[in-house]
Amino acid sequence: MGTETELKLELSADAADTLLGSGLLGEPISVEPLTSIYFDTPDHQAWQGGYSLRIRSVGEAHIQTVKATGPNNAIFARSEWEAPVTGNTPVIDYSTPLKAELDIDATAPIPQFSTSVKRHRWNVDQDGSKIEVALDTGFVVAGDRQTQIRELELELKDGKPNALFVLARRIEAIVPIHFGVASKAERGYRLLGEQTTAYKAEAVHLNRELRVSASFQIVAEACLRQFRLNESILLDRANPAALHQARVSLRRLRSAFSLYKAILVDAESRRLKDELKWLTGVLGTARNIDVLIARAGSSDIRGRLLEARDSAYDDVLNAIYSSRAKALMLDVNEWLRCGEYLTLSETTEIRNGPVVDFAIETLDRHRKKLKKRGKSLVEADDEHRHEARKAAKKLRYACEFLISLFTGKQAERRYAKFIKSMEELQDELGLLNDMATAPTVVHELELDSHPDAESLVAVGNREKLLSAAQSSLDDLMERKRFWRG
Helix, strand or coil, rough: CCCEEEEEECCCCCHHHHHHCCCCCCCEEEEEEEEEEECCCCCCCHHHHCCEEEEEEEECCEEEEEEEECCCCCCCCCEEEEEEEECCCCCCCCHHHHCCCCCCCCCCCCEEEEEEEEEEEEEECCCCCCCEEEEEEEEEEEEEEEEEEEEEEEEEEEEECCCHHHHHHHCCCCCCCEEECCCHHHHHHHHCCCCCCCCCCCCCCCCCCHHHHHHHHHHHHHHHHHHHHHHHHHHHHCHHHHHHHHHHHHHHHHHHHHHHHCCCCCHHHHHHHHHHHHHHHHHHHHHHHHHHHHHHHCHHHHHHHHHHCCCCCHHHHHHHHHHHHHHHHHHHHHHHHCCCHCCCHHHHHHHHEEEEHHHHHHHHHHHHHHHHHCCCCCCCCCHHHHHHHHHHHHHHHHHHHHHHHCHHHHHHHHHHHHHHHHHHHHHHHHHHHHHHHHHHHHHCCCCCCCCHHHHHHHHHHHHHHHHHHHHHHHHHHHHHCCCCC
């Protein structure tokens, strides 16, 4: 088994051509066509189990590769098993997890889809580190469906990981780049299913043996992956569901910064959190209008809102394409893997401490904070209820981030009941927040005097919602904590 340490960058067709003509990487050491066939059982047992299986043809040679894709995978480093084979027939034995973990029969895998690319390859010396660079241009094909590939892989062969980001910044100075979070295998499996309009948060898988800092990296990577998947949809078309999920991913990432604040005491952590707040705010403006459109009571006011939404979505695209956002994505990815927070002496003990102890303390602390902020919701003013809503979100995200550390049927049952109560509380607090903020949004859109403006504001019976929210909070506080046996 080997482990790849790499960055994957997505390019446009024009950017790929520009990079090839720039001379930045020098002359390629090779240019060759590569064809890969991806295999799986008819019910996709390998993929569902967290692995991909392919056979790549390079001239007369055939190389079989099994890669971790699920809980064992990360954006920055992942495990792989590689071996030569004869022809396009997979070899399933105990040298890979397919047999050892999934018990896949040797005759079960069949072709699912293929990739065909031209690969330009360079060896680059970046500040004494050896990096293999590969530019793949081509297609993923599944039956009569296909999607383009324009991706640049920077793989560290020897040296320091930060050299990958130095090289990425040199490339970004010449052509626009986006971090790639979807493998060729993932793109192929997407072609086999229905088109996805938005990506919700995926389950986070944490190992109980992890250090606290490593658990933060996994949580943050999951948030960044969700953002990039939805950002890709937004760059293609205005999509309210994708915009909502992109905003959720950024809010989850900001919550992760708060949850792990004990180890994030460096100046860069604070700066990045502020920058993430800026980008979240841009998406939030468009999201607020989407919410109002769903309530619009007449075609006229709906038309006014659609015009405002078009402008807000233009602002979103301008922000995403801006040098500020591009720098943010490079900075946050580099800091996550190579930042000062990983070496500060004052956080050594907690940073290297057991993640389970950290999780229990964190969940207890945020539960206590919600209990305090949620006292007397009926008598509290809108500002205090908003603080309770934010505390509920942070506790919800903490539960989702850390649940995999607590296994067993008892923990699963308690978690299901705990999250159900949290969802009810968040729904009610969300409606109350809409009641409080909708008039401000309507005013900012200059729709106060419109005869149908009331339809944008009235979302429910306030007294009943207050009572229901208090009841849900009380019920939540009575739930047994899944993180304590």
